[in-house]
Amino acid sequence: GQNIDQPTEMTATEGAIVQINCTYQTSGFNGLFWYQQHAGEAPTFLSYNVLDGLEEKGRFSSFLSRSKGYSYLLLKELQMKDSASYLCAVGEAGNMLTFGGGTRLMVKP
Amino acid sequence: DARVTQTPRHKVTEMGQEVTMRCQPILGHNTVFWYRQTMMQGLELLAYFRNRAPLDDSGMPKDRFSAEMPDATLATLKIQPSEPRDSAVYFCASGLDPQVNYGYTFGSGTRLTVV
Numbered sequence: 441g442q443n444i445d446q447p448t449e450m451t452a453t454e455g456a457i458v459q460i461n462c463t464y465q466t467s468g469f470n471g472l473f474w475y476q477q478h479a480g481e482a483p484t485f486l487s488y489n490v491l492d493g494l495e496e497k498g499r500f501s502s503f504l505s506r507s508k509g510y511s512y513l514l515l516k517e518l519q520m521k522d523s524a525s526y527l528c529a530v531g532e533a534g535n536m537l538t539f540g541g542g543t544r545l546m547v548k549p
Numbered sequence: 550d551a552r553v554t555q556t557p558r559h560k561v562t563e564m565g566q567e568v569t570m571r572c573q574p575i576l577g578h579n580t581v582f583w584y585r586q587t588m589m590q591g592l593e594l595l596a597y598f599r600n601r602a603p604l605d606d607s608g609m610p611k612d613r614f615s616a617e618m619p620d621a622t623l624a625t626l627k628i629q630p631s632e633p634r635d636s637a638v639y640f641c642a643s644g645l646d647p648q649v650n651y652g653y654t655f656g657s658g659t660r661l662t663v664v
Contacts, residue, residue, distance in 0.1 A: 473652060482640060483592070485652025527592065534604055535649050537582065539592040 444540035446528050451546045452518055460513045460543045462528030470531035474502050474513045477525045477542065486513070486526075515545075523547045551575045553643050553656035561662045567629040570659045572641030573622055581624045582642040582653065583609075583616055592640070598624065599646060631663045 443465040452458040464472070471490035475483040489495055489504035489511060501514040513526055525542040532538060554573040562568055574581050583595040596606035596616040606616060613632070618624045628635055638660050644653035 471649060475652075482655035482657050485654070488650045488652060490650070529592075531649065534599070535580065535644075535646050536594065536597055536605055537653065538594060539584075541591040 444528055444530055444538060446526075446540045446543045448541065449544045449546070451548060452515075454518055454520060454547055454549050456518050457514065457516050458518060458545065460515075460526050460528075460545065462511045462513075462540060464509050464511075464528070464530050464540075466509070466530055466532070468533040469506065470533065470535050472502075472504055472511045473529040473531065473537060474500075474511075475527040475529060475539075477527060479524070483527055518547050520547050520549070551654070553641055553654050555639075555641050555656035555659050557659060558657060559660045559662075561664065562631055564632055564663055565630045566663075567627065568631050568635075568661060568663075570626045570639050570641075570661070572624040572626075572643075572656055574624065574641070574643030575654055576622070578643035578645050578654075580644045580646045580653070581618065582640075582644075583624070583626050584640045584642065585637045586640060586658075587637045595626070595639075628661075631661075633663045636661055636663050 446462045474486040477483040487502040494503045499516045504511045525544045527542045528540040529537045556571045580599045582597040584592045595609040601618040615627045638658045640658045642653040642655045
C-alpha cells in the first residue's frame with residue numbers, strides 16, 4: 441500500500457513562489473502525479489514524473505527524488521486563480537493512483 | 550474538447566434506496582477509475598478497470614457497492630442499499646495506458662446525499 445503525506449494548508453502572496461512538498465512510502469512505484477482541484481470542481485492533471493529531476497511546464501514545475509520518496513510542486517508568479525487544492529498521487533503497479541489528502545493553497549493579494 | 554461525462558450531477562435519496570451512477574469515459578481510453586471524495590477521507594479509490602476488465606475493487610464495500618463496465622462507453626457504480634455515510638462526491642476518471650504521462654481525466658462528479 442501507499443502512505444502519502446503533504447501539508448494540509450499553505451498561504452502565499454500574489455506574485456510570489458510557493459513549494460508544496462509530498463513524501464511517500466510505497467511498495468510499488470510507477471510515477472508521481474500532481475493534480476489541481478478548485479473548490480466544487482473535478483481534479484485536473486498538472487504533471488507527471490517518473491524519473492528523478494525537475495519537469496517544467498510554464499509557471500508550474502514538479503520535482504522527484506525516488507530514493508528519498510519525495511516530490512514537490514513549485515508554483516511561480518502566483519495568481520489569485522491558483523488558490524485551490526493540490527493533490528499528490530502515486531502510481532502503483534498497473535498505474536492505479538493513490539492520492540494524498542491534498543494541500544489547500546490560499547493566495548492573498 | 551474530449552471529456553468524461555458523469556450522470557447524474559446531483560442525487561438526493563433516502564436511506565435504503567438503490568443509487569446508480571454512470572460514467573462515459575473519453576472515447577479510446579482503456580482505463581477507468583471510480584473515486585469517492587469526502588472532506589474527512591479525501592480521494593479514495595473504489596475500483597478500476599482496464600479494457601473493461603476489473604483490476605482492483607479492494608477499496609469498495611462489497612456488501613453494498615458494485616462496479617461494472619457493460620461496454621467500452623459506459624461504466625456504472627451502484628449502491629444498494631444506500632446509507633447516510635455514503636454521502637460524498639463520486640468521481641470517474643479515464644486514461645490511456647501506458648501513456649500515463651498525459652494523466653487521467655476526471656469527470657465533473659456525482660454529488661450524492663443520502664438522508
